[in-house]
Amino acid sequence: xxxxxxxxxxxxxxxxxxxxxxxxxxxxxxxxxxxxxxxxxxxxxxxxxxxxxxxxxxxxxxxxxxxxxxxxxxxxxxxxxxxxxxxxxxxxxxxxxxxxxxxxxxxxxxxxxxxxxxxxxxxxxxxxxxxxxxxxxxxxxxxxxxxxxxxxxxxxxxxxxxxxxxxxxxxxxxxxxxxxxxxxxxxxxxxxxxxxxxxxxxxxxxxxxxxxxxxxxxxxxxxxxxxxxxxxxxxxxxxxxxxxxxxxxxxxxxxxxxxxxxxxxxxxxxxxxxxxxxxxxxxxxxxxxxxxxxxxxxxxxxxxxxxxxxxxxxxxxxxxxxxxxxxxxxxxxxxxxxxxxxxxxxxxxxxxxxxxxxxxxxxxxxxxxxxxxxxxxxxxxxxxxxxxxxxxxxxxxxxxxxxxxxxxxxxxxxxxxxxxxxxxxxxxxxxxxxxxxxxxxxxxxxxxxxxxxxxxxxxxxxxxxxxxxxxxxxxxxxxxxxxxxxxxxxxxxxxxxxxxxxxxxxxxxxxxxxxxxxxxxxxxxxxxxxxxxxxxxxxxxxxxxxxxxxxxxxxxxxxxxxxxxxxxxxxxxxxxxxxxxxxxxxxxxxxxxxxxxxxxxxxxxxxxxxxxxxxxxxxxxxxxxxxxxxxxxxxxxxxxxxxxxxxxxxxxxxxxxxxxxxxxxxxxxxxxxxxxxxxxxxxxxxxxxxxxxxxxxxxxxxxxxxxxxxxxxxxxxxxxxxxxxxxxxxxxxxxxxxxxxxxxxxxxxx
DNA sequence: GCAGAAGCGCTTTTT
DNA sequence: GCGCTTCTGC
Numbered sequence: 001x002x003x004x005x006x007x008x009x010x011x012x013x014x015x016x017x018x019x020x021x022x023x024x025x026x027x028x029x030x031x032x033x034x035x036x037x038x039x040x041x042x043x044x045x046x047x048x049x050x051x052x053x054x055x056x057x058x059x060x061x062x063x064x065x066x067x068x069x070x071x072x073x074x075x076x077x078x079x080x081x082x083x084x085x086x087x088x089x090x091x092x093x094x095x096x097x098x099x100x101x102x103x104x105x106x107x108x109x110x111x112x113x114x115x116x117x118x119x120x121x122x123x124x125x126x127x128x129x130x131x132x133x134x135x136x137x138x139x140x141x142x143x144x145x146x147x148x149x150x151x152x153x154x155x156x157x158x159x160x161x162x163x164x165x166x167x168x169x170x171x172x173x174x175x176x177x178x179x180x181x182x183x184x185x186x187x188x189x190x191x192x193x194x195x196x197x198x199x200x201x202x203x204x205x206x207x208x209x210x211x212x213x214x215x216x217x218x219x220x221x222x223x224x225x226x227x228x229x230x231x232x233x234x235x236x237x238x239x240x241x242x243x244x245x246x247x248x249x250x251x252x253x254x255x256x257x258x259x260x261x262x263x264x265x266x267x268x269x270x271x272x273x274x275x276x277x278x279x280x281x282x283x284x285x286x287x288x289x290x291x292x293x294x295x296x297x298x299x300x301x302x303x304x305x306x307x308x309x310x311x312x313x314x315x316x317x318x319x320x321x322x323x324x325x326x327x328x329x330x331x332x333x334x335x336x337x338x339x340x341x342x343x344x345x346x347x348x349x350x351x352x353x354x355x356x357x358x359x360x361x362x363x364x365x366x367x368x369x370x371x372x373x374x375x376x377x378x379x380x381x382x383x384x385x386x387x388x389x390x391x392x393x394x395x396x397x398x399x400x401x402x403x404x405x406x407x408x409x410x411x412x413x414x415x416x417x418x419x420x421x422x423x424x425x426x427x428x429x430x431x432x433x434x435x436x437x438x439x440x441x442x443x444x445x446x447x448x449x450x451x452x453x454x455x456x457x458x459x460x461x462x463x464x465x466x467x468x469x470x471x472x473x474x475x476x477x478x479x480x481x482x483x484x485x486x487x488x489x490x491x492x493x494x495x496x497x498x499x500x501x502x503x504x505x506x507x508x509x510x511x512x513x514x515x516x517x518x519x520x521x522x523x524x525x526x527x528x529x530x531x532x533x534x535x536x537x538x539x540x541x542x543x544x545x546x547x548x549x550x551x552x553x554x555x556x557x558x559x560x561x562x563x564x565x566x567x568x569x570x571x572x573x574x575x576x577x578x579x580x581x582x583x584x585x586x587x588x589x590x591x592x593x594x595x596x597x598x599x600x601x602x603x604x605x606x607x608x609x610x611x612x613x614x615x616x617x618x619x620x621x622x623x624x625x626x627x628x629x630x631x632x633x634x635x636x637x638x639x640x641x642x643x644x645x646x647x648x649x650x651x652x653x654x655x656x657x658x659x660x661x662x663x664x665x666x667x668x669x670x671x672x673x674x675x676x677x678x679x680x681x682x683x684x685x686x687x688x689x690x691x692x693x694x695x696x697x698x699x700x701x702x703x704x705x706x707x708x709x710x711x712x713x714x715x716x717x718x719x720x721x722x723x724x725x726x727x728x729x730x731x732x733x734x735x736x737x738x739x740x741x742x743x744x745x746x747x748x749x750x
Numbered sequence: 751g752c753a754g755a756a757g758c759g760c761t762t763t764t765t
Numbered sequence: 766g767c768g769c770t771t772c773t774g775c
Contacts, residue, residue, distance in 0.1 A: 060764080061765085137760090260762080260764095420752080424752080427751090563762085563764095565763045566763090584762095590762070
């Protein structure tokens with residue numbers, strides 16, 4: 001069993017073998033971090049540690065699932081018993097068990113961001129504040145930020161600095177909104193995402209006996225992606241491991257990309273203060289990427305001042321240069337990238353799975369989707385509108401939530417008139433007012449409507465209450481989640497309404513609801529889930545996001561499209577980092593509101609280090625945004641890369657022919673002037689020899705050419721439209737091919 | 751109370 | 766460009 005140790009390098013082995021006491025692993029990108037963590041847990045279990053006593057915290061569901069899978073393969077069934085999951089899911093579980101300490105019941109609802117904002121909108125309206133000034137989004141972010149720093153509503157109101165800040169931002173009432181929001185969540189027996197962490201801190205602070213219980217339950221605590229934990233998360237783990245001191249954190253400061261959410265690099269520094277006995281191990285050898293990729297990444301991150309010194313290196317092969325693709329529009333960018341994928345795929349006999357397209361914002365996916373569809377390449381989009389955020393799904397889930405927790409105000413607002421049953425805003429307002437006047441929960445009013453309200457709306461309300469009660473009865477009778485959910489979907493009229501909608505969207509919505517029911521069925525049928533009640537299902541689903549959604553068919557060989565944030569922890573043979581434009585990446589908002597160029601740069605670093613074999617950057621010179629055409633400049637990040645690692649022949653095509661502009665990276669010249677002072681000098685670069693782009697200037701039909709990959713051929717068609725040039729070439733070896741930018745590689749033979 | 755029309759604001763990134 | 770909210774007329 002110890003033979004796996006031989007496959008590790010020295011620092012890796014030390015990290016795995018480390019026994020008792022605090023341990024910090026600084027793991028560079030691609031340094032085998034997950035392997036080390038997995039082996040370490042396996043090693044503990046092998047040495048007699050009860051899996052029940054191990055708590056392993058990750059940041060995303062994906063990472064948790066991956067870890068569980070890997071440990072199961074090396075440890076076997078025992079791995080089941082490890083407490084493993086995201087911060088949010090693990091502490092939601094604990095909060096359910098200990099809910100009564102905080103005045104909650106164990107079936108509390110979890111408000112997602114939409115619920116939170118909707119509640120805030122209501123409160124803002126009730127306070128008679130201008131919703132143009134108090135935007136739900138901004139208020140929510142402010143409150144969220146406070147919670148992540150463990151600032152309660154009362155702390156917030158009493159803190160003169162915060163109050164001054166809010167006054168300066170012309171939003172002095174945020175403190176009161178925060179307070180009202182907290183009260184309303186509590187009345188609704190609901191917690192938002194931040195509450196799951198905030199309330200765990202409160203629980204452990206105010207009830208030492210509860211803290212004691214968990215401190216002694218968990219002998220070993222592991223934290224993955226430590227650089228992304230915020231103060232609230234860090235304090236929980238610190239408290240939990242205070243007794244046994246067996247805390248192991250793994251992180252990489254160079255990959256800290258969640259400061260916007262309150263993640264704090266200083267946690268790494270604090271860790272050494274809080275656990276003076278800490279042993280620090282650095283994993284610096286990269287096993288993932290080629291030298292060119294590693295060096296590119298290093299050359300980028302070296303510009304950051306805030307970083308722990310670390311020497312990431314690799315013994316892998318040198319690899320190819322990093323291609324730079326320049327397109328004149330977002331649509332062309334999509335076409336060029338996808339064409340390149342197509343060519344790479346053919347030429348290197350790769351699978352769709354080997355490719356990822358990474359972008360800064362979800363909205364950028366469109367042009368790539370279109371191009372992929374056109375070429376018939378299967379793809380998968382991670383993130384964006386997740387399955388569980390679709391209207392029809394949220395509608396059915398709202399029913400289920402309300403049946404489990406009748407205090408859930410947001411769920412109530414969603415379903416009271418859905419499908420239409422003649423209960424409009426006026427009636428809902430009456431109910432709310434009446435509930436407030438009599439200081440009883442809304443459900444009391446609804447279920448005994450005749451005692452509180454009279455009028456013609458009482459009839460549909462009575463019917464609604466009767467409907468809900470019949471659902472609640474099913475739960476009391478011990479029906480499982482699937483039985484209740486199917487019954488609700490049918491009886492409530494949701495399914496019927498969608499079924500009658502014969503439009504394409506209607507059909508797809510109907511299918512989505514069926515899909516949700518399937519997921520519930522799977523949940524119920526899964527022997528690992530002992531508790532098959534609706535409440536437990538809802539709990540598991542509330543914290544699920546884009547990560548593990550049911551795949552629409554069995555074909556998993558797809559090109560992956562996602563934001564760089566979601567790509568963290570993943571790796572692909574070929575990676576395209578697209579939309580390399582100033583204001584987009586680095587994001588304008590980031591620079592305007594937080595002045596944090598370094599976090600954007602770390603994000604760039606993360607993107608680069610996802611690639612194993614080949615990396616490509618692309619950017620467009622113009623892009624549609626809100627239906628308007630916007631001119632774009634290449635990102636400053638393209639200049640920051642050590643230019644020796646770039647292959648700019650694709651991009652420099654036009655520039656190279658313009659002899660007047662020889663050296664400094666002609667293709668980026670417009671931005672060098674605009675923001676030059678803040679930047680490092682630009683490296684000079686000579687176009688690569690052999691297939692110099694200038695050779696294509698005189699390309700005409702009938703010419704014999706040579707392509708570096710496809711060999712000899714004859715130009716059968718030239719299509720020149722401004723700067724957008726297309727050449728169709730009939731190659732001796734591979735037949736006819738349409739070359740877009742890559743025809744710059746053609747060499748004229750005669 | 752409801753349906754269709756018009757208007758507005760929005761885009762970082764995730765649990 | 767889209768989705769959500771508000772407006773308007775019935």
